[in-house]
Amino acid sequence: MIFTTKAEYGVRLLVELGRQDGARPVSLKAIAEAEGLPLAYLERIVALLKKAGLVESTRGAHGGYRLTRPPSEIHMDEAVIALEGAVAPMSCFVDDSQDGRVLCSHVADDGHLCATKLLWTRVQGGVHRALAQTTLSELVAFSTSAQTPIEPQRPTLQGAA
Amino acid sequence: MIFTTKAEYGVRLLVELGRQDGARPVSLKAIAEAEGLPLAYLERIVALLKKAGLVESTRGAHGGYRLTRPPSEIHMDEAVIALEGAVAPMSCFVDDSQDGRVLCSHVADDGHLCATKLLWTRVQGGVHRALAQTTLSELVAFSTSAQTPIEPQRPTLQGAA
DNA sequence: GGCTTCTCCGACCTCCGTAGTAGGATTAGG
């Protein structure tokens, strides 16, 4: 169960942008060198972020990329979904949660539902919650060696088991 | 971000075993036919569950597999870890959480930490929590068309955002 | 004892997505 490097590189790219003040655009080349990532590949990744409206670009000399919003308003669920596509733990997992019914593609041969659907739904909820609770500004602060706590800011009931 | 079919098939296998009373072992062939899964592939998957001590086997005629514990005592984190290996959202993600330090393989070229580590740690926590809160007995109940709520039994503070 | 029915085990295969490259077209400063 892993994300791909698209998510990894894309998030690092966003952090790199978030570290800047945003006055001037930052070129991909600078980011690629700072993070040690392949430039040509980053181009494809940043295109996903642009399509999602998270960054904007300026072409030509002294051009580059800039965040469209302050880092504190960028939640990572948006970013990761833009980079990875829908976050679903299983391929048969279409998001039909809005109508309350839980169905699967291989529905019910002999009268019983696909048991894993319940599990994957909960997992997806957990992932989505973790992503949504994390903002880009937190990652920026964390990366600049500040001691951001791993646990998100919201108090949780359960003792971590 | 998906699990593989190992997790899918393995969980369905466990549910199929949990649906039985556990008095007699169930053959893989019966499970494969009931779930419509390839028998030869299931063999490899159930071996993972056996190695993890979740099922036990009886060889020979009328043999098969059986749960080693009642379904209510089988939490899905154990099962999924047995099936998928460690649940880490990124390949560079080694679990060094016990010593509190958060480090990554590509540590810090120019003085700042790997920003994504914070994010993946939270995601992993969310996944792990969702898995640990779900027991096999819940999945069994769910699959037999009972209306198990998607949200786990624990009351949660946050409104689902 | 010899079937049959199972678990077990390792080697093998195929396909597809990930990760990355190559090469260019377009846009904008200086």
Add this chain to the structure above:
DNA sequence: CCTAATCCTACTACGGAGGTCGGAGAAGCC
């Protein structure tokens, strides 16, 4: 007009997912 940058499409290599095959042990049953 040259250079620095984004943009865009096609191409490639590699590894793992997903599955198959053939056979070797184990245990019940006649």
